[in-house]
Amino acid sequence: MLELRGLSKHFGGVRAVDGLDVTVERGQIFGLIGPNGSGKSTTVNLVCGVFPVTAGSVSFEGAEITNSPPHVALGNGIARTFQNIRLFSELTVWQNLWVAQNGQESVRSQGFFSRWLSGNRGQRASVEEQLEFSGLADKRDEPAGSLAFGEQRRLELARALAARPKLLLLDEPAAGMNLEEVKQLDERLRWLNEQQGITILLVEHVMELVMGVTHRIAALNFGRKIAEGSPAEIQQNQAVQEAYLGRSEEEGDEGGGSS
Amino acid sequence: MKKQTLSLLSAVAVAALLGTGATPAAAERTAKIAGFGAKSGVVRSFGVNTEAVMQAAVEHINSQGGVKLGDGSMAMLEMSFDDDRCNAEEGISVLRKIASSDALVAVGPTCSNVAEPLFGILQRSVDDAGDSGLRIPIFTDTAIKGGLAKISEWAFRNVPNETEMYRTLFLWVKENYPDLQTVYGGVEEDFAHSRFTWYNVMDTRAQEAGFEVVGFSKWLLADTNFTQQVREMKKAKPDFVALSSHPFTLCGILKEMNRQRVRPKLMIGLTSSSSMETLQGCSKAAEGIIIPSSFAPVTDAAKMVAKLADEKGGSADLHSAAAWEIVEVIAQVMESEGVMATEDSVQEDRRKIRDGLAKLETTNGLIGTIMREGDGEATKPYLYVHAQDGEWAVLHDPGAS
């Protein structure tokens, strides 16, 4: 479904992503792991077209989509969340979901006016549905910025789903969550994947989540893929262990786009 | 707390709006005239001077007993003065306020760009009932851009007639400096008055007098670098120059001429530059520049006005001195037309004053008799002054010869 071929991104002299080859099959939950600064977030940003690739290509459902801007990527069916939540904090919960009603089915079939101005009944119904899903129905008129951290995460996920994507890119959705919340997230991802048929690319640090929920994992370090395989294989992998042990204490920011 | 602030603000607004209409009731009869002009921004000195001179004129008339009304009783003149910031919309607002009050006539404004819209919102011709423009006479002392008063029959001006002044000035130059042949012009291009004066007055009048205009340079109101313009001037090698420019850029260009050692045998300036501003800015560089001016303290009356203006914290120059003349003319018209100055007669009185002003053929001026033209304009007596040792000195009086 999603194919990255020789994908590279250099920031000045820094090779954030360097010749990455990854294939995500339809229906998979695909994990992308690696220490801080290994290029995971950058990869997500490249797929979404946040910044232009230095080299290589991205193709989705067989069509080349390299460097298409984020709103086009979404139109193609790729939605995402951000490492550090980016909600429209002045807008209400409801509005946050409302502006996101741009997915294929909900938009393409409509005329200009209902698309931009009023928002037709379908869009409103869809917002209600996502409110229900995220469990934020009682906070619909609160500004998103006033929500608790966990609620913000749920809202952001709901917002990404508002477009009814085929592929969901999740950038560290479990960051800052406690074990209970991680468990809920785990269930939610399974439900999306199994019941809704959404393919998921999961960038994550929290191993409990990654190892439990994913079908296949690629591990990155210094922008290069050092291993790929099933969760079990990755857990055994020497190179992955070294990468984590060797770098686990270091802190750093990963992606330019999120800073 | 926030709501309190808001309501406080709106209360202030309402109070202020209401308050502006109210003036202390006077025991005796009063006839009101309303002055306005720019007392903010770069042209502030104009408004300050006009206000001072008007104040002096009003006090002068009142000290002699005031104005005799149509019913034979005497009334004191009372004046107000508003600031229009040289802004078109604010000028309109001020004029509407004056029109809504019981002032009988408005005196102002300073800026031509305010005068344009003001005259525009006046009724164009007095007998055109279909024209909903304002009906109050305006008598302008300062705004000098050519041909403004013809916009409306309610508009009058007591500003110098530049066409006439420069016509005779160039002829006088021709006569007294027979060796001068060529003239080079300079124009402050983005200011309506200076622009008009070069293209429609100086340029043509110089040619009429038999001079060859060998070129002209342009600059803008706020320009500060004149090397190129003066270089052009230098190349043209003119015998003398005529600069249609206000004091700020006039000083800039004169200084640059000094620097590039461009020393024409004669310099002629824009009438508006015969003010203190030029001397404040660059008395050395301006030395010798000849400017026709409708005011100089040459007569006893003019000397008195200059002194009174000084006491009021302004100065009498060709613009503000016109305000004195205006107040005197208005007082005279009020008497001759039998203005009633009662609450109910405001509109009639305004019409009377307008008609009276339109009827006048001559009025008294501080340095001689002023001719009133049919279109509301004036032809004022004038003098040629030149900058000498940091002061404006009279060079020649064309009326005397």
Next chain:
Amino acid sequence: MDFIWGLVQILGVHTIIGLSAYVILLTGQVSMAQAGFCAIGAYIAGMLTVLAEWHIIPGMLVGGLAAGALACVVGFPALRVKGLMFTVATLAFGEFVRLFWFNFDYQISRGGFEIGPLGGEGFRQIRFFPENGWSTLEVAIFVWVWVILIMAILWWMDRSRIGAVLRAVGEDELAAQSVGINLTAVKVTAFTIGGFIAGLGGGIYAHYTTHVEHLNFGVLLATFAIAYPILGGLRTVVGTLLAVLFIQGVLVEGLRFLGDLRNILFGAFIVLAMNLRPAGFIDARVTRALGRLFRAERGGA
């Protein structure tokens, strides 16, 4: 009364100009080109009513459409940049437009008078209102019909999805893109609407002052255009109206009793207002409080 109605006209026109910047500000962009768009509306509407003897309404609409069309065309290159760069780019464009009219002459002769715009000397005798016998009150009503119309449309837009979309773009461009919003389309649309509204405002401006010249449309007017919505707050169109009342009603006309101090304090009051209300008169807290008030009333009734 004439004075009050005249002031009401001024308040109306300035509200329109402020609203033109408001739309663009919602997308997070500060446009200094509004004075330029006003100039286009003013000159074109003026030429249509004076030279072509049109009625003012079609004249204004054509002026507004011309300004809007230009805004659309310019929007594409201008909106490649954002933030301060956009502000300066639009400043440059606005000044360009002003200087264009400074260099523009088109006069015809009618009844012995030369009429039409004449470069630096301006464009006089745009006397549609007085010539057709409109009283000051009627003109004020005419102005406010436009103001209310524009405010109503913007109010409705604000509550509709496009309002949320504009604000989303203003808040976080990347996130907005990621939920499928086409930034260029949204921003150019906002810029076009802003240009159109400014053009309408300019059209009225030309007629109620009867005379326009390039200096009317300088940096100062552009600054006021953005000052109104910023000072009023970007939560609602009413904020812009409040700010116009504050600046034109209180600071300019209301403080006349202060005499010379009025001009000095003008700037100081703006500084003070921004220090006290950095998010504008009507900020998030005010709207929330008002919302609660309304809901409580409805609940109690």
Next chain:
Amino acid sequence: MEIEIFGWTLLDYFQTIVDGVLYGATYAIIGIGFTLIFGVMDKLNLAYAATALAGAYFSWGVGTQIPLPAPVAYVISSIAAGGFGYLVYLCNFRYIPSGAPLASLLATVGMLLFLEELIVHSTQGMPQPYPALFDDVMLEWGDFGMRGDLLFVFCLCVLATVFLLYVLYRTKLGMATRAVAQQPVAAQLCGMSVQGTNSTTFVIAGAIGGIAGAMIGASVGILSPLLTVPVTVKGLIAAVIGGLGSIPGAIVGGLLIGAFENTFQLLRSVTERDMYVMLLLFAFLAFRPGGIFGTASRHE
């Protein structure tokens, strides 16, 4: 030997460009002030040119009381403008939350109007003579000439820039400034006072502006409140063309504007000059948003 392009000789062009570049030094130095404050606070201080001129006016005011030699007047101007800079910081930045950049922007506009009106009221708006150095010197080589005072202004601007770069890159204060500019939070964690650094920047920028204000006054020979808006616009353009936040950029930007406007004036006319400068700026920004030395990515 006389090659003419569009009716002007190469010497004409050379002369025009040299004049423009020399005068552009004043734009450059105002541009530096904009860029410096932007670099540290990511905000625009539109009152900057007004503080610069207020400084010059202050020294003029002192000069009316006691006669001052020109260089002393310049120093007084610089000190006074530094003080005004601090005032601007207090009134427009200190108490307005940093998350409200529009509020600060508008407040600085208010400040500009305030300072301008203050100047008007202290002088009745009349132009005032300002002392110049070398203002009657004209260096000439045949038909080519150079204004002595502009050359002096140019040199002083260069000196001011060198001094500024020295402060920024060679002193502890400068390091702190740059640290705050790049990582305000980190700098704070390291015990640096962000507010202290910010206010110091305003004082330094103000002082440099005071020199610029004095130089503008000196090169024209007159001070007038008419100067504020054009100087603000041109200085801003210089800073933007160079790339906001870049000091060398502001210098190059200022000199370029000087050269371009003079060239357009020669080729077209003074009325169209600014029109072309604005068009050029617009095109430049649309196609090279980062400016000449820009780091567009940093300030997005």
